[in-house]
Amino acid sequence: MMLSQADVARRAGVSIMTVSRVINGAENVRPETREKVLRAIGELSYYPNAAARALTRNRSYVLEVLIPHEDYFFSSEYFSELIFGIEKVVHDSDYNLIFNTYDPGQGAEYAALYKQRKVDGLVIVAPASNDRTIVKLHEESIPFVLVNGQVDDLEISFVDVDNVAGAFQAVQYLYDLGHRRIGIITGNLLVVNARHRLQGYLDFLSEKDFPEVEQWIFHGNWSEDSGYTGFSHLVNLKDPPSAIFCSNDLMAIGAMRAAADMGVGIPEAVSIVGYDDIRLASFVNPRLTTIHQPIHRVGKTAAELLLRLLSGQPERPRQVMLQPQLIVRKSCEAP
Amino acid sequence: MMLSQADVARRAGVSIMTVSRVINGAENVRPETREKVLRAIGELSYYPNAAARALTRNRSYVLEVLIPHEDYFFSSEYFSELIFGIEKVVHDSDYNLIFNTYDPGQGAEYAALYKQRKVDGLVIVAPASNDRTIVKLHEESIPFVLVNGQVDDLEISFVDVDNVAGAFQAVQYLYDLGHRRIGIITGNLLVVNARHRLQGYLDFLSEKDFPEVEQWIFHGNWSEDSGYTGFSHLVNLKDPPSAIFCSNDLMAIGAMRAAADMGVGIPEAVSIVGYDDIRLASFVNPRLTTIHQPIHRVGKTAAELLLRLLSGQPERPRQVMLQPQLIVRKSCEAP
DNA sequence: CTGTTAGCGCTTTCAG
DNA sequence: CTGAAAGCGCTAACAG
Numbered sequence A, B: 001m002m003l004s005q006a007d008v009a010r011r012a013g014v015s016i017m018t019v020s021r022v023i024n025g026a027e028n029v030r031p032e033t034r035e036k037v038l039r040a041i042g043e044l045s046y047y048p049n050a051a052a053r054a055l056t057r058n059r060s061y062v063l064e065v066l067i068p069h070e071d072y073f074f075s076s077e078y079f080s081e082l083i084f085g086i087e088k089v090v091h092d093s094d095y096n097l098i099f100n101t102y103d104p105g106q107g108a109e110y111a112a113l114y115k116q117r118k119v120d121g122l123v124i125v126a127p128a129s130n131d132r133t134i135v136k137l138h139e140e141s142i143p144f145v146l147v148n149g150q151v152d153d154l155e156i157s158f159v160d161v162d163n164v165a166g167a168f169q170a171v172q173y174l175y176d177l178g179h180r181r182i183g184i185i186t187g188n189l190l191v192v193n194a195r196h197r198l199q200g201y202l203d204f205l206s207e208k209d210f211p212e213v214e215q216w217i218f219h220g221n222w223s224e225d226s227g228y229t230g231f232s233h234l235v236n237l238k239d240p241p242s243a244i245f246c247s248n249d250l251m252a253i254g255a256m257r258a259a260a261d262m263g264v265g266i267p268e269a270v271s272i273v274g275y276d277d278i279r280l281a282s283f284v285n286p287r288l289t290t291i292h293q294p295i296h297r298v299g300k301t302a303a304e305l306l307l308r309l310l311s312g313q314p315e316r317p318r319q320v321m322l323q324p325q326l327i328v329r330k331s332c333e334a335p
Numbered sequence C: 001c002t003g004t005t006a007g008c009g010c011t012t013t014c015a016g
Numbered sequence D: 001c002t003g004a005a006a007g008c009g010c011t012a013a014c015a016g
Helices: A005-012 A016-023 A031-044 A050-057 A076-091 A132-139 A163-177 A192-207 A224-235 A249-262 A295-309 B005-012 B016-023 B031-044 B050-057 B076-091 B132-139 B163-177 B192-207 B224-235 B249-262 B295-309
Strands: A062-068 A096-102 A121-125 A144-147 A158-161 A182-186 A217-219 A243-246 A271-273 A290-292 A319-322 A325-327 B062-068 B096-102 B121-125 B144-147 B157-161 B182-186 B217-219 B243-246 B271-273 B290-292 B319-322 B325-327
Touching: A005 A016, A005 A031, A016 A031, A050 B050, A062 A076, A076 A096, A076 A295, A076 B076, A076 B096, A096 B076, A121 A295, A144 A295, A158 A163, A158 A295, A163 A182, A163 A192, A163 A243, A163 A271, A163 A290, A163 A325, A182 A192, A182 A224, A217 A224, A224 A243, A224 A249, A243 A249, A249 A271, A295 A319, B005 B016, B005 B031, B016 B031, B062 B076, B076 B096, B076 B295, B121 B295, B144 B295, B157 B163, B157 B295, B163 B182, B163 B192, B163 B243, B163 B271, B163 B290, B163 B325, B182 B192, B182 B224, B217 B224, B224 B243, B224 B249, B243 B249, B249 B271, B295 B319
Parallel strands: A062 A096, A062 A121, A121 A144, A144 A158, A158 A319, A182 A217, A182 A243, A243 A271, B062 B096, B062 B121, B121 B144, B144 B157, B157 B319, B182 B217, B182 B243, B243 B271
Antiparallel strands: A096 B096, A290 A325, B290 B325
């Protein structure tokens, strides 16, 4: 039993246009008429048909979040904070949220749902930085906001946390403690974040005229396991680093695990800095010094930008770069 | 520029019905005709309008996942595995996924989107077990699957992991090691999972004719902090437990943190068992003995059940109860 | 195998 | 302030 405006109209003794006006909160309806209609709607428990509205208004009131496929994702905590941040804003609006994954390897067809008019706009998370498809979206003036991935030279809305600055800060801190042999365990370098964090590390070294020591760069993949392996590897070098910057907390915790298994004291023998400030960072032993990122805020901001893009008022694209923050705990000390 | 079948039809020199048939993969179209149409579609880069299809077919091909609001959620890892599990199955189908949160406190209006025909079915995660709304959904024969929350005496599809059995197993293990004073740190008892895990603990005690020691039950809320507080509390009792079952790993890790801060040896002085087997469980020190849950599979199964419910063939509701598994690591030993 | 007709439930436009 | 008519883009039902 699918009710339509017609049923409501009949019951209330008005035309379907009046019903439509009431539903859409139009001004020009006599209060008593509005009442009648509202009552009829309540009695019948009528709900407007979303498909029909979408068809006539040419708007679905659905947004899409595109997230890289699970295997590419750095941490469940990052993921869930981001999603909840986006959802919170969308939930308070007239929109709904379609959740979708894509494979960063393939040339993703981000716009498929948009072109079917199934969604009105996109939040694209962590696209490859050389992604031509993004440029196409821009050319077709499809409303979208990037999270965690910029495209050079294009006036595109994005929200990001400054990974280069964060990594720079981490290494700076180790340097200021007195460390001169600083290693890094990188994330999966296919992901921009990993490249930027490596960049921050290298930037600092070159600023201080450090020799860039190839050996001290270990290529991890965000996983605890790769942190474990990376630590063992670096510490067993003939000239091992006295401090290690891990590109995420998961790898830092993997490294700490390796240290425990090897009988290497943290921070006495080796200092460790992580990245992300996941909740568990302050519960491991020793508590992990790390870089905090306002992920929840990234999600909220992205949703707000997109909503504004769709609001009707002409709106220029905006670039928002949030700043990460060093959280000093107990996993570092002077060499 | 919104193209319609009419444009394609004109270009291909056929009727719109033929275009429709090609799009829907109907059998009865001459190969050459099909070719012509396909070519026209390609040349114009035409996409069918989802709203129009939804309107005529009376199906949106969208599913909705309803998840308790962030604050009620036990862990980001649980959340993200579940979502990715669901998404994986949905992604391989013709459907899309709308992601939504609800407040378990309020009498949630789960069916709003369904009634607007914006979605075809629901996956409802962790509804309150006394939730009357669920019964209503069932009476209105709205297609839905419950995850992690059953309603007694109703023929409803659900997928769950047996929390009572899992907790029972955990306590059994501690008992078999020789522990006779076993405490528990519970989760937020507003959530069924927490109640079931407490139930499993109590079931075991009563089976062994243990006195149920009120003192040894600490009411936590899933957070690391509450694990920390709970441990301190229990260990400072005049007659402290020699082993503690924590209702999730986060609290177990909080407890281990407290132990470290208090100088209490784990497992020498106190044994600890967790629940969930989050990835970090095997990276803390000592590695955490815990109960593993196949969450990804829960998500996939739920999606599969819902899809089958919508498949057209009459399908009886199914109850799937997956079994958790004890993972023995290093956080327990004989007293 | 292909086309014609009607209508899904709504909103836009124009009349009153 | 209210209503009548037309049409959004598609598919079901029937003809041929």
